[in-house]
Amino acid sequence: MATPYEKALSSIDAAHSQDPKIITIKDGSQIPYELHYAQCCSKWLSQRAPSASEPLSLAIRAQHFRRFEIPRSDYPDGKAGYLNWRTFLKKRQAEQTAQVCLDSGYSTEDAARVGALIRKEGLKNDEETQILEDVACLVFLEDQFEEFEKGHDEEKIIGILRKTWGKMSEKGRELALTIAMDGRPKELVEKALSG
Structure with missing residues (x-):
């Protein structure tokens, strides 16, 4: 008999598997x-907090539950459009995941906690x-940054890296410094952290 955690995880991954965007990974x-993305998140969680709660x-x-259903292009260009998109997604992802937790046998309290975490309440x-x-x-720096930096000028990238660094705890920063980078991505990170 599957536990509530196993049921919820299976439902979450089944939803992620419906993403039409297929990528080729390193192997x-x-x-x-x-x-x-979800697997990368779980990998980093195992390093950041090995005894994390369910x-x-x-x-x-x-974190990105069914995000692919609401593309960024549905919202206006610019910072305001981006923030509105992100705000809507966080609320939607939190509600849908909390429902998955309830459907999997979790208490209302536990399901609400999952939703609050996805909304990043109390950061x-x-x-x-x-x-x-x-x-x-950490997932952004390891898995997305190299591709992301190609589409933006250096000043903007350095600003984003500094904001990312500012969002992280000391433990998170320690882990970030273990990420192997080469070439331009490494150079940009070094510039951002030295400024």
Whole structure:
């Protein structure tokens, strides 16, 4: 008999598997992007907080729950459009994941906690919310940054890197410094951290 955690995790990954964007990862295999992202998040969580609670583990796994259904292009260009998109997504992802938790046998309290973590409530005051933020930043730096930096000028990238660094805890920063980078990405990170 599957536990509530196993049921919820299975439902979350089933949703991620529906992402139509398929990527090729380092070992040459292909995988839906959001499933890959979720797996990267869980990998970093195991380093950042090896004894993480079930609600935190599920929130980490579901950070982008069904995000592919609401593309960025549905919102206006610019910072305001981006922030509106992100705000809507956080609320939607939190509600949908909390429902998955309820459907999997979790209490209302535990399901609500998962939703609160996905909404990043209490950032800087709530240790688990900070862990979720650290994990998101670590995945960005390790898995997304190299591609992301190609589409922006150096000044903007350095600003984004400094903001990312500012969002992280000391433990998160220690882990970030273990990420292997070469070439331009490494150079940009060094510039951002030296300024």
